[in-house]
Amino acid sequence: MDVIFRVRRFDGEKSYWSDFVIPAKKGMTVLEGLYYIKENYDGSLAFRASCRMGICGSCAVKINGRPVLACETQILHLNSTTIKIEPLDNFEVIKDLVTEFDGFFTKHEAVKPYLIRKEDRYSEPEELIQKPEQLYAYYKYSLCIKCGACYSVCPASSSRDDYLGPAAMTAAYRFIADSRDEGDGERMQIVCGDCGVWRCHFAAECSEVCPKKVEPAKAVQKLRFRSSIYMLKKFFIRW
Amino acid sequence: MRWLKWFEFRGKSLFHISYSLHRLTGIVLVIYLVMHLSYLTSIRMGREVYEYFTSITLTPAFLIFDILLVLAGVYHGVNGLRLILHEFGLGYELRRPLLYLCYLLTLVLWLYASYQMYLFVMGV
Numbered sequence: 001m002d003v004i005f006r007v008r009r010f011d012g013e014k015s016y017w018s019d020f021v022i023p024a025k026k027g028m029t030v031l032e033g034l035y036y037i038k039e040n041y042d043g044s045l046a047f048r049a050s051c052r053m054g055i056c057g058s059c060a061v062k063i064n065g066r067p068v069l070a071c072e073t074q075i076l077h078l079n080s081t082t083i084k085i086e087p088l089d090n091f092e093v094i095k096d097l098v099t100e101f102d103g104f105f106t107k108h109e110a111v112k113p114y115l116i117r118k119e120d121r122y123s124e125p126e127e128l129i130q131k132p133e134q135l136y137a138y139y140k141y142s143l144c145i146k147c148g149a150c151y152s153v154c155p156a157s158s159s160r161d162d163y164l165g166p167a168a169m170t171a172a173y174r175f176i177a178d179s180r181d182e183g184d185g186e187r188m189q190i191v192c193g194d195c196g197v198w199r200c201h202f203a204a205e206c207s208e209v210c211p212k213k214v215e216p217a218k219a220v221q222k223l224r225f226r227s228s229i230y231m232l233k234k235f236f237i238r239w
Numbered sequence: 240m241r242w243l244k245w246f247e248f249r250g251k252s253l254f255h256i257s258y259s260l261h262r263l264t265g266i267v268l269v270i271y272l273v274m275h276l277s278y279l280t281s282i283r284m285g286r287e288v289y290e291y292f293t294s295i296t297l298t299p300a301f302l303i304f305d306i307l308l309v310l311a312g313v314y315h316g317v318n319g320l321r322l323i324l325h326e327f328g329l330g331y332e333l334r335r336p337l338l339y340l341c342y343l344l345t346l347v348l349w350l351y352a353s354y355q356m357y358l359f360v361m362g363v
Contacts, residue, residue, distance in 0.1 A: 018344060047259060065250070065251075089247075113298070148253060153255070155244060155245050155247075155255070155258055155259075158241065158244035158245075158247070159241045159242055159245065160241075161242055190244060201322070202258075202325050203254055203255050203257075203258035203260065204254040204325075204334060205251055205252060205254050205255045205258070205259075207288075208252045208254060208255075215331075218331045221325055221326060221327075221328045222328050223329065224328065225328040227299050229333075
């Protein structure tokens with residue numbers, strides 16, 4: 001079955017659409033279709049991809065208006081003879097489907113997405129034991145692949161550049177909820193700030209589009225509750 | 240004009256549409272508040288002016304605006320309660336049924352309020 005790929009192109013100056021006919025077969029993914037274009041029609045088509053199995057998060061694009069992983073989306077499952085492929089929203093487009101992720105990763109880095117211990121004894125390393133329930137408290141949130149799908153649909157991120165965004169906040173909650181972590185104070189300072197949790201208005205679209213079902217909206221709301229307690233504690237300690 | 244992005248919901252779910260409607264109804268209510276306060280302030284220009292202004296709002300032709308205003312107010316209120324619940328970290332797993340319930344409640348309350356307003360304006 002022939003399917004038309006309508007790809008949103010950008011050459012650094014102007015934006016335009018290019019149409020390509022793809023001979024789609026059962027099981028063929030949109031990413032394979034993009035590779036087909038690159039190999040047979042237009043070698044200049046730019047897109048990101050790496051693992052081809054939904055782990056790296058590189059190939060997130062907007063397909064028929066919805067952000068998804070191109071490698072996990074089968075062409076025939078879309079039930080459409082014309083498939084519109086666009087770069088993710090809320091990101092600056094570099095070329096065709098390739099977007100600038102620097103800001104996204106800077107925000108991710110800002111929430112200190114790593115275990116913080118009060119004392120790191122590398123000379124005498126100790127095992128940090130966790131019970132299964134302590135693991136389940138954060139496990140789901142550790143599955144984030146940083147594809148940027150949540151960030152691209154977030155209305156708060158679209159209207160403010162400095163908002164940390166759902167992915168960064170999920171990463172913050174993932175470590176705050178980790179029983180081995182002792183960096184609550186440092187991280188809370190960041191997420192309680194002007195560009196933190198209070199900018200979220202619960203559109204919950206981030207959870208709807210997450211390809212790994214991480215549920216960033218839930219993480220943000222849980223973080224918001226913790227932030228309230230943290231701010232109240234801080235207020236009363238000061239007085 | 241980045242705030243216009245609040246209303247971009249192409250390809251997005253009912254949650255995003257609810258968010259956009261919440262913003263839209265919020266703007267409508269702010270405009271209404273300004274108009275309402277202006278009407279009230281008109282009493283400073285005399286009782287006749289005030290009564291003239293309020294009599295306009297009680298005409299059958301104005302009823303359609305009142306009905307739409309009530310829709311905006313009821314939706315904003317009911318959806319606001321849903322959002323407050325979620326923002327306290329409660330009922331996240333029930334977010335889809337709660338969203339449907341929000342629309343159902345809005346519809347029921349709006350129809351009831353519209354009917355009552357219709358009876359009042361028409362003097363039935």
